[in-house]
Amino acid sequence: MKLRILLADDHEIVRRGLRSLLEKREGWEVCGEASDGREAIEKALELRPDVVIVDIGMPNLNGLDTTRQLVQLDPQFKVIVLTITDSDQVIREALDAGARGFVLKSDAARDLVTAVEALQNKRMFFTPRVNDLVLAGFLEKGHAVSRTEAPKLPTLTTREREITQLLAEGNSSKEVASLLNLSTKTVETHRSNIMRKLGFHSIRDLVVYAIKNNLIQIELPPPPSPKSPTGPTAS
Amino acid sequence: MAIRILLVDDHPIVRQGLKTLLEGRVGWEVIGEASDGAEAVEKARDLNPDVMVLDVTMPRMNGLEACRLLRRQSPQLEILFVTQHDSPQMMREAMDAGARGYVVKSNAARDLLAAVEAVSQHRVFTALNSRQATELH
Numbered sequence: 290m291k292l293r294i295l296l297a298d299d300h301e302i303v304r305r306g307l308r309s310l311l312e313k314r315e316g317w318e319v320c321g322e323a324s325d326g327r328e329a330i331e332k333a334l335e336l337r338p339d340v341v342i343v344d345i346g347m348p349n350l351n352g353l354d355t356t357r358q359l360v361q362l363d364p365q366f367k368v369i370v371l372t373i374t375d376s377d378q379v380i381r382e383a384l385d386a387g388a389r390g391f392v393l394k395s396d397a398a399r400d401l402v403t404a405v406e407a408l409q410n411k412r413m414f415f416t417p418r419v420n421d422l423v424l425a426g427f428l429e430k431g432h433a434v435s436r437t438e439a440p441k442l443p444t445l446t447t448r449e450r451e452i453t454q455l456l457a458e459g460n461s462s463k464e465v466a467s468l469l470n471l472s473t474k475t476v477e478t479h480r481s482n483i484m485r486k487l488g489f490h491s492i493r494d495l496v497v498y499a500i501k502n503n504l505i506q507i508e509l510p511p512p513p514s515p516k517s518p519t520g521p522t523a524s
Numbered sequence: 525m526a527i528r529i530l531l532v533d534d535h536p537i538v539r540q541g542l543k544t545l546l547e548g549r550v551g552w553e554v555i556g557e558a559s560d561g562a563e564a565v566e567k568a569r570d571l572n573p574d575v576m577v578l579d580v581t582m583p584r585m586n587g588l589e590a591c592r593l594l595r596r597q598s599p600q601l602e603i604l605f606v607t608q609h610d611s612p613q614m615m616r617e618a619m620d621a622g623a624r625g626y627v628v629k630s631n632a633a634r635d636l637l638a639a640v641e642a643v644s645q646h647r648v649f650t651a652l653n654s655r656q657a658t659e660l661h
Contacts (some may be wrong), residue, residue, distance in 0.1 A: 300538075300541075300629050300630055300635075301541075301630075301632070301633035302538055302542060302545070303537055303538060304542050305533075305540070305541035305545060305633070306536075306537035306539070306541030306544070307537060307541075309541070309543075310540060332526035334603055354541070364612050394537065395534065395535055395536075397535075408635070427569060520529035
Protein backbone atom coordinates (compact mmCIF):
# COMPACT_ATOMS: atom_id res chain seq x y z
CA MET A 290 0.00 0.00 0.00
CA LYS A 291 1.35 3.40 -0.97
CA LEU A 292 2.41 5.97 1.61
CA ARG A 293 0.15 8.96 0.96
CA ILE A 294 1.48 12.46 1.51
CA LEU A 295 -0.32 15.81 1.54
CA LEU A 296 1.75 18.90 0.69
CA ALA A 297 0.86 22.35 2.01
CA ASP A 298 2.91 25.34 0.81
CA ASP A 299 1.74 28.59 -0.70
CA HIS A 300 4.31 28.40 -3.51
CA GLU A 301 3.43 26.03 -6.31
CA ILE A 302 7.09 25.96 -7.36
CA VAL A 303 8.04 24.61 -3.93
CA ARG A 304 5.25 22.03 -4.05
CA ARG A 305 6.54 20.89 -7.46
CA GLY A 306 10.03 20.51 -6.06
CA LEU A 307 8.78 18.58 -3.03
CA ARG A 308 6.61 16.35 -5.18
CA SER A 309 9.48 15.63 -7.53
CA LEU A 310 11.68 14.68 -4.55
CA LEU A 311 9.11 12.53 -2.76
CA GLU A 312 7.65 10.67 -5.73
CA LYS A 313 11.10 9.37 -6.67
CA ARG A 314 10.59 6.95 -3.76
CA GLU A 315 8.79 3.81 -4.83
CA GLY A 316 5.62 3.36 -2.90
CA TRP A 317 5.20 7.03 -2.02
CA GLU A 318 2.45 9.16 -3.51
CA VAL A 319 1.57 12.82 -3.16
CA CYS A 320 -2.20 12.46 -2.79
CA GLY A 321 -2.99 16.17 -2.64
CA GLU A 322 -1.73 19.73 -2.39
CA ALA A 323 -2.89 22.82 -0.55
CA SER A 324 -1.81 26.44 -0.84
CA ASP A 325 -2.86 27.63 2.61
CA GLY A 326 -3.56 26.24 6.05
CA ARG A 327 -7.30 26.23 5.73
CA GLU A 328 -7.20 24.24 2.51
CA ALA A 329 -4.67 21.89 4.11
CA ILE A 330 -7.11 21.06 6.90
CA GLU A 331 -10.00 20.50 4.47
CA LYS A 332 -7.89 18.23 2.27
CA ALA A 333 -6.42 16.33 5.22
CA LEU A 334 -9.91 15.53 6.49
CA GLU A 335 -11.02 14.51 3.01
CA LEU A 336 -7.95 12.52 1.89
CA ARG A 337 -6.69 11.16 5.26
CA PRO A 338 -3.00 11.19 4.23
CA ASP A 339 -0.40 9.22 6.15
CA VAL A 340 1.87 12.28 6.39
CA VAL A 341 1.17 16.00 6.07
CA ILE A 342 4.03 18.33 5.16
CA VAL A 343 3.25 21.91 6.13
CA ASP A 344 5.12 25.12 5.40
CA ILE A 345 5.22 27.44 8.40
CA GLY A 346 4.68 30.66 6.46
CA MET A 347 1.32 30.33 4.70
CA PRO A 348 -1.41 32.95 4.31
CA ASN A 349 -4.89 32.67 5.84
CA LEU A 350 -3.76 30.08 8.36
CA ASN A 351 -0.07 29.61 9.10
CA GLY A 352 1.66 26.27 9.39
CA LEU A 353 1.91 26.21 13.18
CA ASP A 354 -1.80 26.80 13.68
CA THR A 355 -2.58 24.35 10.88
CA THR A 356 -0.53 21.72 12.71
CA ARG A 357 -2.22 22.52 16.01
CA GLN A 358 -5.70 22.23 14.52
CA LEU A 359 -4.94 19.04 12.60
CA VAL A 360 -3.59 17.28 15.67
CA GLN A 361 -6.53 18.50 17.76
CA LEU A 362 -8.98 17.22 15.14
CA ASP A 363 -7.25 13.84 14.99
CA PRO A 364 -4.06 12.94 16.88
CA GLN A 365 -3.36 10.32 14.18
CA PHE A 366 -2.35 13.08 11.74
CA LYS A 367 1.44 13.02 11.42
CA VAL A 368 2.76 16.45 10.53
CA ILE A 369 6.19 17.58 9.36
CA VAL A 370 6.76 21.32 9.60
CA LEU A 371 8.93 22.96 6.94
CA THR A 372 10.49 26.24 7.95
CA ILE A 373 13.09 28.75 6.86
CA THR A 374 14.14 29.40 10.46
CA ASP A 375 15.11 27.17 13.37
CA SER A 376 14.82 29.75 16.14
CA ASP A 377 14.17 28.45 19.67
CA GLN A 378 10.70 29.95 19.66
CA VAL A 379 9.67 28.36 16.36
CA ILE A 380 11.01 24.97 17.44
CA ARG A 381 9.11 25.13 20.74
CA GLU A 382 5.91 26.19 19.03
CA ALA A 383 6.16 23.44 16.41
CA LEU A 384 6.64 20.82 19.10
CA ASP A 385 3.88 22.28 21.29
CA ALA A 386 1.58 22.25 18.26
CA GLY A 387 2.14 18.51 17.88
CA ALA A 388 4.50 18.32 14.91
CA ARG A 389 6.39 15.04 14.64
CA GLY A 390 8.93 16.35 12.19
CA PHE A 391 10.78 19.62 11.76
CA VAL A 392 12.85 20.28 8.63
CA LEU A 393 14.60 23.41 7.41
CA LYS A 394 13.56 24.31 3.87
CA SER A 395 17.18 24.91 2.90
CA ASP A 396 17.93 21.29 3.89
CA ALA A 397 14.70 19.75 2.59
CA ALA A 398 16.40 18.09 -0.37
CA ARG A 399 18.68 16.32 2.11
CA ASP A 400 16.41 15.74 5.11
CA LEU A 401 12.80 15.49 4.00
CA VAL A 402 12.91 11.93 2.67
CA THR A 403 14.56 10.82 5.93
CA ALA A 404 11.90 12.71 7.88
CA VAL A 405 9.04 11.03 6.03
CA GLU A 406 10.70 7.62 6.47
CA ALA A 407 10.97 8.27 10.19
CA LEU A 408 7.28 9.13 10.48
CA GLN A 409 6.42 6.09 8.35
CA ASN A 410 8.23 3.99 10.96
CA LYS A 411 6.40 5.74 13.79
CA ARG A 412 9.45 7.75 14.82
CA MET A 413 9.95 11.50 14.94
CA PHE A 414 12.46 13.54 12.95
CA PHE A 415 13.99 16.86 13.84
CA THR A 416 16.97 18.78 12.56
CA PRO A 417 20.10 18.39 14.69
CA ARG A 418 19.55 21.77 16.34
CA VAL A 419 16.19 20.63 17.69
CA ASN A 420 17.82 17.51 19.10
CA ASP A 421 20.27 19.79 20.90
CA LEU A 422 17.40 21.64 22.49
CA VAL A 423 15.81 18.40 23.64
CA LEU A 424 19.08 17.26 25.18
CA ALA A 425 19.47 20.60 26.91
CA GLY A 426 16.14 19.92 28.55
CA PHE A 427 14.36 22.94 27.13
CA LEU A 428 11.29 20.89 26.46
CA GLU A 429 10.96 19.30 29.90
CA LYS A 430 7.78 20.33 31.55
CA GLY A 431 8.39 22.82 34.30
CA HIS A 432 11.83 23.68 33.01
CA ALA A 433 12.95 27.02 34.46
CA VAL A 434 12.32 29.92 32.19
CA SER A 435 15.46 31.60 30.95
CA ARG A 436 16.14 34.91 32.65
CA THR A 437 16.37 36.54 29.25
CA GLU A 438 12.97 35.24 28.10
CA ALA A 439 10.31 37.91 27.66
CA PRO A 440 7.37 37.95 30.06
CA LYS A 441 4.57 35.73 28.84
CA LEU A 442 1.85 37.54 26.87
CA PRO A 443 -1.81 36.74 27.48
CA THR A 444 -2.87 33.61 25.62
CA LEU A 445 -5.08 34.08 22.59
CA THR A 446 -7.69 31.46 21.76
CA THR A 447 -7.38 29.50 18.51
CA ARG A 448 -9.99 31.71 16.88
CA GLU A 449 -8.29 34.85 18.11
CA ARG A 450 -4.97 33.69 16.63
CA GLU A 451 -6.67 33.04 13.30
CA ILE A 452 -8.20 36.50 13.29
CA THR A 453 -4.95 38.12 14.38
CA GLN A 454 -3.13 36.56 11.43
CA LEU A 455 -5.78 37.62 8.93
CA LEU A 456 -5.90 41.19 10.23
CA ALA A 457 -2.10 41.41 10.25
CA GLU A 458 -2.10 40.21 6.63
CA GLY A 459 -4.11 43.30 5.73
CA ASN A 460 -7.66 41.96 5.63
CA SER A 461 -10.48 44.19 6.82
CA SER A 462 -12.94 42.91 9.43
CA LYS A 463 -15.47 42.35 6.64
CA GLU A 464 -12.94 40.29 4.65
CA VAL A 465 -12.00 38.28 7.72
CA ALA A 466 -15.69 37.60 8.37
CA SER A 467 -16.11 36.33 4.83
CA LEU A 468 -13.07 34.06 5.07
CA LEU A 469 -14.16 32.57 8.39
CA ASN A 470 -17.92 32.44 7.73
CA LEU A 471 -18.59 34.76 10.62
CA SER A 472 -20.55 37.96 10.87
CA THR A 473 -18.62 41.21 10.68
CA LYS A 474 -19.91 42.09 14.12
CA THR A 475 -18.44 38.85 15.55
CA VAL A 476 -15.09 39.62 14.00
CA GLU A 477 -15.20 43.17 15.35
CA THR A 478 -15.90 41.76 18.83
CA HIS A 479 -12.97 39.36 18.56
CA ARG A 480 -10.79 42.20 17.30
CA SER A 481 -11.67 44.36 20.31
CA ASN A 482 -10.99 41.45 22.67
CA ILE A 483 -7.63 40.78 21.03
CA MET A 484 -6.56 44.41 21.23
CA ARG A 485 -7.69 44.66 24.85
CA LYS A 486 -5.96 41.37 25.86
CA LEU A 487 -2.71 42.40 24.25
CA GLY A 488 -2.91 46.05 25.30
CA PHE A 489 -2.66 47.31 21.71
CA HIS A 490 -4.08 50.46 20.21
CA SER A 491 -3.36 50.08 16.50
CA ILE A 492 -3.15 47.53 13.72
CA ARG A 493 0.56 48.27 13.52
CA ASP A 494 0.98 46.84 17.04
CA LEU A 495 -0.91 43.77 15.92
CA VAL A 496 1.29 43.34 12.85
CA VAL A 497 4.44 43.53 14.96
CA TYR A 498 2.96 40.99 17.39
CA ALA A 499 2.06 38.66 14.51
CA ILE A 500 5.58 38.81 13.13
CA LYS A 501 7.24 38.28 16.51
CA ASN A 502 4.98 35.32 17.25
CA ASN A 503 5.40 33.69 13.83
CA LEU A 504 1.79 34.15 12.81
CA ILE A 505 3.07 35.80 9.66
CA GLN A 506 6.49 35.83 8.10
CA ILE A 507 8.04 38.69 6.25
CA GLU A 508 10.66 38.76 3.57
CA LEU A 509 13.42 41.19 4.45
CA PRO A 510 15.41 43.05 1.79
CA PRO A 511 18.56 41.14 0.88
CA PRO A 512 21.55 42.05 3.00
CA PRO A 513 24.46 43.57 1.14
CA SER A 514 26.81 40.88 -0.13
CA PRO A 515 29.77 40.32 2.22
CA LYS A 516 33.02 41.62 0.80
CA SER A 517 35.05 38.61 -0.23
CA PRO A 518 38.67 39.02 -1.27
CA THR A 519 38.45 35.79 -3.27
CA GLY A 520 35.11 36.54 -4.94
CA PRO A 521 34.66 37.59 -8.56
CA THR A 522 35.59 41.14 -9.37
CA ALA A 523 34.25 43.45 -12.01
CA SER A 524 36.15 43.38 -15.27
CA MET B 525 13.50 27.16 -29.98
CA ALA B 526 16.32 25.72 -27.87
CA ILE B 527 17.08 27.69 -24.70
CA ARG B 528 19.94 26.88 -22.33
CA ILE B 529 19.08 27.89 -18.79
CA LEU B 530 21.13 28.29 -15.63
CA LEU B 531 19.13 28.12 -12.38
CA VAL B 532 20.28 30.08 -9.35
CA ASP B 533 18.54 29.79 -5.97
CA ASP B 534 19.87 28.89 -2.53
CA HIS B 535 17.09 26.34 -1.95
CA PRO B 536 17.57 23.04 -3.82
CA ILE B 537 13.84 22.33 -3.53
CA VAL B 538 13.01 25.56 -5.36
CA ARG B 539 15.57 24.77 -8.05
CA GLN B 540 14.00 21.33 -8.46
CA GLY B 541 10.54 22.85 -8.84
CA LEU B 542 11.76 25.36 -11.40
CA LYS B 543 13.57 22.61 -13.29
CA THR B 544 10.52 20.35 -13.55
CA LEU B 545 8.53 23.27 -14.92
CA LEU B 546 11.15 24.41 -17.43
CA GLU B 547 12.17 21.02 -18.77
CA GLY B 548 8.56 20.35 -19.70
CA ARG B 549 9.21 22.56 -22.71
CA VAL B 550 10.67 20.83 -25.73
CA GLY B 551 14.14 22.15 -26.48
CA TRP B 552 14.61 23.91 -23.13
CA GLU B 553 17.48 22.56 -21.09
CA VAL B 554 18.66 23.36 -17.58
CA ILE B 555 22.42 23.21 -18.14
CA GLY B 556 23.48 23.97 -14.60
CA GLU B 557 22.54 25.17 -11.14
CA ALA B 558 24.08 27.47 -8.56
CA SER B 559 23.21 28.19 -4.95
CA ASP B 560 24.56 31.73 -4.56
CA GLY B 561 25.49 34.76 -6.61
CA ALA B 562 29.22 34.09 -6.69
CA GLU B 563 28.70 30.56 -7.99
CA ALA B 564 26.23 31.97 -10.54
CA VAL B 565 28.87 34.32 -11.93
CA GLU B 566 31.43 31.49 -12.20
CA LYS B 567 29.01 29.08 -13.84
CA ALA B 568 27.75 31.69 -16.29
CA ARG B 569 31.36 32.16 -17.41
CA ASP B 570 31.92 28.40 -17.75
CA LEU B 571 28.59 27.31 -19.26
CA ASN B 572 27.52 30.33 -21.31
CA PRO B 573 23.73 29.99 -20.83
CA ASP B 574 21.14 31.92 -22.82
CA VAL B 575 18.99 32.72 -19.78
CA MET B 576 19.71 32.82 -16.07
CA VAL B 577 16.82 32.38 -13.62
CA LEU B 578 18.08 34.19 -10.54
CA ASP B 579 16.87 34.60 -6.96
CA VAL B 580 17.49 37.83 -5.07
CA THR B 581 18.20 36.80 -1.48
CA MET B 582 21.14 34.41 -1.34
CA PRO B 583 24.21 33.94 0.83
CA ARG B 584 27.73 34.96 -0.14
CA MET B 585 26.54 37.24 -2.96
CA ASN B 586 22.94 38.32 -3.48
CA GLY B 587 21.22 38.28 -6.85
CA LEU B 588 21.33 42.03 -7.44
CA GLU B 589 25.08 42.18 -7.10
CA ALA B 590 25.50 39.07 -9.24
CA CYS B 591 23.34 40.67 -11.91
CA ARG B 592 25.48 43.81 -12.00
CA LEU B 593 28.65 41.75 -12.38
CA LEU B 594 27.11 39.54 -15.03
CA ARG B 595 26.01 42.53 -17.09
CA ARG B 596 29.70 43.37 -17.52
CA GLN B 597 31.03 39.82 -17.75
CA SER B 598 28.35 38.24 -19.95
CA PRO B 599 26.51 40.97 -21.86
CA GLN B 600 24.71 38.46 -24.11
CA LEU B 601 23.14 36.68 -21.11
CA GLU B 602 19.53 37.54 -20.29
CA ILE B 603 18.63 37.54 -16.61
CA LEU B 604 15.20 36.79 -15.17
CA PHE B 605 14.67 37.33 -11.47
CA VAL B 606 12.33 34.87 -9.73
CA THR B 607 11.96 36.12 -6.19
CA GLN B 608 9.81 36.32 -3.07
CA HIS B 609 10.05 40.12 -3.16
CA ASP B 610 6.67 41.29 -4.44
CA SER B 611 7.77 44.90 -4.40
CA PRO B 612 7.83 47.57 -7.12
CA GLN B 613 10.93 49.06 -5.51
CA MET B 614 12.83 45.77 -5.61
CA MET B 615 11.69 45.22 -9.17
CA ARG B 616 13.05 48.65 -10.15
CA GLU B 617 16.37 47.82 -8.50
CA ALA B 618 16.51 44.52 -10.32
CA MET B 619 15.78 46.07 -13.69
CA ASP B 620 18.30 48.85 -12.99
CA ALA B 621 20.87 46.14 -12.18
CA GLY B 622 20.45 44.87 -15.73
CA ALA B 623 17.75 42.20 -15.55
CA ARG B 624 15.37 41.66 -18.45
CA GLY B 625 12.60 40.07 -16.39
CA TYR B 626 11.15 39.90 -12.90
CA VAL B 627 8.49 37.51 -11.59
CA VAL B 628 7.32 36.67 -8.10
CA LYS B 629 7.87 33.14 -6.78
CA SER B 630 4.29 32.76 -5.63
CA ASN B 631 3.21 33.11 -9.29
CA ALA B 632 6.19 31.37 -10.86
CA ALA B 633 4.12 28.39 -12.01
CA ARG B 634 1.90 30.83 -13.92
CA ASP B 635 4.47 33.31 -15.23
CA LEU B 636 7.80 31.51 -15.54
CA LEU B 637 7.47 29.92 -18.96
CA ALA B 638 6.18 33.08 -20.64
CA ALA B 639 8.87 35.09 -18.87
CA VAL B 640 11.72 32.82 -19.99
CA GLU B 641 10.41 32.82 -23.54
CA ALA B 642 10.18 36.61 -23.57
CA VAL B 643 13.60 37.35 -22.09
CA SER B 644 15.25 34.75 -24.35
CA GLN B 645 13.99 36.91 -27.21
CA HIS B 646 15.32 40.04 -25.48
CA ARG B 647 11.86 41.27 -24.49
CA VAL B 648 11.17 42.67 -21.04
CA PHE B 649 8.79 40.66 -18.86
CA THR B 650 7.68 41.80 -15.41
CA ALA B 651 4.88 40.60 -13.16
CA LEU B 652 4.03 41.49 -9.57
CA ASN B 653 1.01 40.30 -7.59
CA SER B 654 -0.20 43.88 -7.44
CA ARG B 655 0.13 44.40 -11.16
CA GLN B 656 -0.75 42.50 -14.34
CA ALA B 657 2.08 40.83 -16.20
CA THR B 658 3.78 43.26 -18.52
CA GLU B 659 5.66 42.27 -21.57
CA LEU B 660 7.38 44.99 -23.51
CA HIS B 661 8.49 44.48 -27.05
